[in-house]
Amino acid sequence: xxxxxxxxxxxxxxxxxxxxxxxxxxxxxIITAVCLGVAALLVxxxxxxxxxxxPMADIYVSAPGASPxxxxxxxxxxxxxxxxxxxxxxxxxxxxxxDMALVTVRFYVGEDREDSLIKLHNRISMHIDKATSIVKxxxxxxxxxxxxSIVNLTLYSEIYDxxxxxxxxxxxxxxxxxxxxxxxxxxxxxxxREVRVELIPEKMQSMNISFMEVQQALxxxxxxxxxxxxxxxxxxxxxxxxSFISDIDEVESLIVGVNQGRPVYLxxxxxxxxxxxxxxxxxxxxxxxxxSKETLQKDGSQEKENSSKSGDITDKKKKEISSDKKYNAxxxxxxxxxGTNAVxxxxxxxxxFEKLESKIIPDGIYAEVTRxxxxxxxxxxxxxxxxxxxxxxxxxxxxxxxxxLKEALIVAVAVPISFxxxxxxxxxxxxxxxxxxxxxxxxxxxLVVDDPITNVENIQRHIVNGILDPFQATLRAVDEVLxxxxxxxxxxxxxxxxxxxxxxxxxxxxAPMAANVPLTVTFSTLCxxxxxxxx
Numbered sequence: 001x002x003x004x005x006x007x008x009x010x011x012x013x014x015x016x017x018x019x020x021x022x023x024x025x026x027x028x029x030i031i032t033a034v035c036l037g038v039a040a041l042l043v044x045x046x047x048x049x050x051x052x053x054x055p056m057a058d059i060y061v062s063a064p065g066a067s068p069x070x071x072x073x074x075x076x077x078x079x080x081x082x083x084x085x086x087x088x089x090x091x092x093x094x095x096x097x098x099d100m101a102l103v104t105v106r107f108y109v110g111e112d113r114e115d116s117l118i119k120l121h122n123r124i125s126m127h128i129d130k131a132t133s134i135v136k137x138x139x140x141x142x143x144x145x146x147x148x149s150i151v152n153l154t155l156y157s158e159i160y161d162x163x164x165x166x167x168x169x170x171x172x173x174x175x176x177x178x179x180x181x182x183x184x185x186x187x188x189x190x191x192x193r194e195v196r197v198e199l200i201p202e203k204m205q206s207m208n209i210s211f212m213e214v215q216q217a218l219x220x221x222x223x224x225x226x227x228x229x230x231x232x233x234x235x236x237x238x239x240x241x242x243s244f245i246s247d248i249d250e251v252e253s254l255i256v257g258v259n260q261g262r263p264v265y266l267x268x269x270x271x272x273x274x275x276x277x278x279x280x281x282x283x284x285x286x287x288x289x290x291x292s293k294e295t296l297q298k299d300g301s302q303e304k305e306n307s308s309k310s311g312d313i314t315d316k317k318k319k320e321i322s323s324d325k326k327y328n329a330x331x332x333x334x335x336x337x338x339g340t341n342a343v344x345x346x347x348x349x350x351x352x353f354e355k356l357e358s359k360i361i362p363d364g365i366y367a368e369v370t371r372x373x374x375x376x377x378x379x380x381x382x383x384x385x386x387x388x389x390x391x392x393x394x395x396x397x398x399x400x401x402x403x404x405l406k407e408a409l410i411v412a413v414a415v416p417i418s419f420x421x422x423x424x425x426x427x428x429x430x431x432x433x434x435x436x437x438x439x440x441x442x443x444x445x446x447l448v449v450d451d452p453i454t455n456v457e458n459i460q461r462h463i464v465n466g467i468l469d470p471f472q473a474t475l476r477a478v479d480e481v482l483x484x485x486x487x488x489x490x491x492x493x494x495x496x497x498x499x500x501x502x503x504x505x506x507x508x509x510x511a512p513m514a515a516n517v518p519l520t521v522t523f524s525t526l527c528x529x530x531x532x533x534x535x
Contacts, residue, residue, distance in 0.1 A: 014479050017529050021471060026531035030417060037420020044423065045341040045432045048377040052508045055088075055107040055116035056143040059124070063134040064099050072096040074132045079103050082127050086119050104143075109505055117142055147184055149333035150342050151349045152371035156285035156327035159364045163276035166190025168365060169330045172356055176332070179352055181340040189283030190330040191276040195251055203269045207259040214266065217256040221245055248274040285329035285368065331370065339430075346374025377434075384438035391445050392416070399453070407456045410535045414452040415445070417531075418523040425519055431512050440516035447492055448520050451485050451528035459533060474533045482529075489525045493518040 020026045061075050076094040080103065083092050088111045093104040107116045121140060155169050169187050177185045199214060229238045245251055252267040266272065336345040350369065357367060392415050399408035419441055423433070431437060458481050462473035499514030501507075 013482060013529060014475060017478050017533055018475060020530045021474060021534050023534055026534040029531055030413070033417045033420050036424040037416070040420070040423040040427045041433070044427045045339060046343045046377055046381050047432045047434045048342075048373065048380055050434050050436050050509055050512055051338075051432060052109065052145060052505065053111070053113060054109050054145070054505075055111050055113045057105050057117060057120055058141045058143060059103040059105065059138055060141065061101040061103065061138040062099065062136045063101070063132075064136060066099065066134050068096045068098055070134070071098070071101045075101045075135060076103060078130070078132075082123055083120070086123050088116060088119070109503070109507060113142075113144065144338070146338045147335055149184075149186070149335050149371065150373035151334045151346050151369070153332040153334075153349075153353060154285055154329050154368045154370045155332070155361070155365055156329035156368065157365045158325065158327055160328065160362075161276075162190040162279070162283065162328045162330065163193070165328055165330045165365065166192065168361060169332055171360055172353070173332050173334075175356055175360075176334060176349060176352060179348055181337045181345045182334060182349075183337040184335040186333045188331045188333060189281075191279055194275070194277040195245075195248055196273050196275060196277075197251070197266065198271045198273075200269055200271065207257070207264050207269060209257045209259070209264055209269050214256050214269070217254050217266065221250075221254050248272060283329045283331070285327040286325075343374040343378045346372055380435055381433055381438065384435060384442070388419075388438060388442050388445070391442055395445065395449055399449075403453070403457060403460070407460060410456055410532055411449055411452045413535065414524060414527040414532055415448055417527050418448050418520050421523040421526075422516055422519040426512070426516065429515060431515065434512070436509065437512040437516060440513040441520065443513070444517045444520040447517070448524040450488065451521075451525045452532050454481050454485055455528045455532055478529065478533055485525060485528060489521050492521045 020029075059079070061071075061079065063071055063075055066074070072094075076096045079101070080092050080094055083089060083103065083105050086105075088107045089105060090108045091104075091106040093106075095102045105120060117140075124138070124140070153172075155165050155172075157165060160168075166187065166189070169190065173185050173187055176182070197214075197218070199211065204210070204214075229236055231237070252265065252272050254266040255263045256266050256269065257264045334349055336342060350372070353367070361367070392412065395415070396408050396412040399411055403411075422441070426433075426437065455478055458477040459474050462468065462477040463470050465473075467473070468476060496514055496517045499510050502510055
């Protein structure tokens with residue numbers, strides 16, 4: 001009679017628990033959860049910090065010949081007023097200097113990036129007719145967090161100057177830019193190549209050549225124009241006037257005027273040289289005394305071991321460095337695409353660079369990885385994963401002394417299953433594995449074990465009493481603690497959901513915590529009502 005009464009009073013959740021007690025569904029749930037968790041760990045991008053969307057754009061306005069005061073009054077101030085009228089704009093900054101203005105527009109955190117840029121472009125296009133006549137053009141450059149480089153490679157040398165280093169760096173950067181998931185590349189330092197024309201006033205005066213004539217000759221020579229097309233024998237031919245300057249000899253042979261019936265060449269009135277541009281800054285590479293001493297103490301066997309682990313980047317440089325020298329240097333900065341794995345992209349860049357180093361980088365030029373965001377992200381994520389494993393082990397050992405070894409192992413199975421399902425949902429939501437995500441998992445560890453412990457302890461008590469058979473005792477035990485288990489889960493969810501409504505920069509930063517704690521607690525309750533009673 002008692003067993004019949006128990007069955008009739010069972011609710012929906014109790015019937016679900018009964019379905020899992022035969023073991024088949026429980027085993028399927030455990031295997032599925034483990035597979036989903038492993039897949040999430042492998043495919044979810046790993047980063048040091050959460051992704052924060054802050055739409056920004058820089059607007060460069062060109063106004064040749066205008067003073068900073070004129071730029072401010074005629075360009076920056078009117079443009080600021082137009083930009084403030086855009087929905088979602090939080091800040092507008094401007095900087096006025098000779099010949100140009102730089103206006104930065106920043107939207108509210110969380111605004112859609114593409115929609116914000118479209119609104120910005122449309123607003124500027126609507127007011128083109130109101131632009132002052134001194135404005136000759138403008139450029140809109142979006143700015144986002146993924147523009148920051150994840151890998152910086154510094155090339156340095158004692159025998160090559162900064163111009164030669166830059167030319168080598170440009171070639172290396174052109175090849176690294178072909179890699180998958182690379183969004184932006186840049187080179188910092190060094191001097192670019194230029195053909196410099198230095199006019200000689202005395203010679204220009206003696207040959208009646210003005211500055212404007214020289215300028216027009218250079219502009220007209222370095223140009224290309226499509227003149228049209230004509231048809232012949234059922235074929236269409238394009239006619240173009242292409243006269244781009246290709247070498248310094250062509251520059252020297254340009255005719256800039258006529259004097260006494262004879263052509264005046266550019267070389268007659270100017271000194272022309274193909275050389276590096278004038279330096280406006282210098283980039284140097286220095287090493288500390290401790291770093292130099294450490295690298296010089298390594299013997300050949302250790303260097304060989306390092307080569308097998310990290311490639312030629314370290315071996316080629318460590319034989320030459322000295323803390324007393326300043327080396328000419330250029331830095332290659334490489335950024336990744338949004339949503340890609342920083343660790344994998346950085347490793348791919350380093351490996352490709354090691355291949356290029358032996359092919360196109362001459363002897364005497366050495367390399368140093370001066371920034372590796374993927375490595376630091378991997379280290380910090382690894383540290384938090386180790387802390388998470390240590391925390392789980394500590395909880396299991398504590399439960400082994402209080403509840404017993406078998407009960408502790410049951411709870412130990414529920415914890416990683418809850419985390420595995422939470423990481424999989426994280427991947428579906430578009431979150432990355434970062435410090436905040438893992439901190440949320442560590443924070444929720446004490447909450448995750450509550451529901452399994454409650455069920456395990458009550459099931460154990462009913463089975464030991466021996467009043468009911470183990471099957472019915474398990475159902476009765478779960479049914480007794482079902483209301484407090486569900487209410488505690490709902491209470492925890494209610495406590496953490498308000499984190500979703502935090503505004504400003506902290507909103508998206510705290511979002512992984514607002515999502516992960518409720519997720520892990522929910523899946524913990526799911527575990528407590530499914531395979532934990534079966535175990």
